[in-house]
Amino acid sequence: MITLDNITKTYNKGTVLAVKDISFEVKPGELFGLIGPDGAGKTTLFRILTTLLLADKGRAMVNGFDVVKDYTKIRNSVGYMPGRFSLYQDLTIEENLHFFATVFGTTIKENYALIKDIYQQIEPFKDRRAGKLSGGMKQKLALCCALIHKPAVLFLDEPTTGVDVVSRKEFWEMLARLKAEGITILVSTPYMDEAKLCDRIALIQKGTILSVDNPADIVQSFPGDLYAVQAANTHLLLREARAYEGTETCFAFGDALHVTFRSGVADGLLAHLKTRGLDDATMEKITPGIEDCFIHLLKN
Numbered sequence: 001m002i003t004l005d006n007i008t009k010t011y012n013k014g015t016v017l018a019v020k021d022i023s024f025e026v027k028p029g030e031l032f033g034l035i036g037p038d039g040a041g042k043t044t045l046f047r048i049l050t051t052l053l054l055a056d057k058g059r060a061m062v063n064g065f066d067v068v069k070d071y072t073k074i075r076n077s078v079g080y081m082p083g084r085f086s087l088y089q090d091l092t093i094e095e096n097l098h099f100f101a102t103v104f105g106t107t108i109k110e111n112y113a114l115i116k117d118i119y120q121q122i123e124p125f126k127d128r129r130a131g132k133l134s135g136g137m138k139q140k141l142a143l144c145c146a147l148i149h150k151p152a153v154l155f156l157d158e159p160t161t162g163v164d165v166v167s168r169k170e171f172w173e174m175l176a177r178l179k180a181e182g183i184t185i186l187v188s189t190p191y192m193d194e195a196k197l198c199d200r201i202a203l204i205q206k207g208t209i210l211s212v213d214n215p216a217d218i219v220q221s222f223p224g225d226l227y228a229v230q231a232a233n234t235h236l237l238l239r240e241a242r243a244y245e246g247t248e249t250c251f252a253f254g255d256a257l258h259v260t261f262r263s264g265v266a267d268g269l270l271a272h273l274k275t276r277g278l279d280d281a282t283m284e285k286i287t288p289g290i291e292d293c294f295i296h297l298l299k300n
């Protein structure tokens, strides 16, 4: 449904490399996640795929259409929810939706079934201006507007950034329902915990893809054992754990350190920490998350 073939894009007359030789595919009906930090190149890829930006090099196809030659066909068959709220702040909820339906030559009534579950949550406020809505409500309205012409492919650029935890959860439940309707979804997020909700993910950093796979297999491919190490004096703990000769990687995750060892398994770190005054240090083997895998891939 989406194919990228060696896509490269630079800005500022070639001085800023945004994405480099990006290739991956999204299958029909897939919920595919583009996971990476700010500046990784996610928005650039979305803009290329939605025909708003030309790549310097490479080829991309969406729904069987070439992003350069067939751009009008792509615009008619995809929905795009950009990262920044892009609806008309002075129009009400209903007016925004009506506007987007009209632009695509359809009506709210015609495709109401597709947006019903989402729209019903904001319908009580349909006369409120978009600029006066909460973050979660804006996000629901933007999704309705991106869906109103019943697109085959939905592009969602960081839809949950800056949205509260409850709304984030609800949003992913909505995506699961849209996927069940057969819509192919490409969604980007900087939140690693959302990665596991996708069928497959691409981990992207500094314009390069580090890995493409399903979340379980990415976690499975983590080499060696991972340990969570804790002590009350987190500052000293980090310094000493990093200085220890057997330590391979050591990163702070909340109030614990995630540590791997050169030998692949836990060795004398705990004894070392105790000699350094960290008597309360504890260590337990844990299952790596996507974020651990991301950090591991960055290292290589």
Ligand SMILES: Nc1ncnc2c1ncn2[C@@H]1O[C@H](COP(=O)(O)OP(=O)(O)OP(=O)(O)O)[C@@H](O)[C@H]1O
Pocket (backbone or CB within 6 Å): 011, 012, 016, 017, 018, 019, 036, 037, 038, 039, 040, 041, 042, 043, 044, 045, 158
């Ligand atoms: N119009 C532009 N002019 C110059 N550089 C740009 C432009 N747009 C993006 N960049 C740069 O290209 C790189 C990729 O940016 P992009 O916006 O695609 O990343 P992103 O993963 O979407 O991150 P963010 O969430 O911060 O937008 C970054 O280094 C960014 O500074």
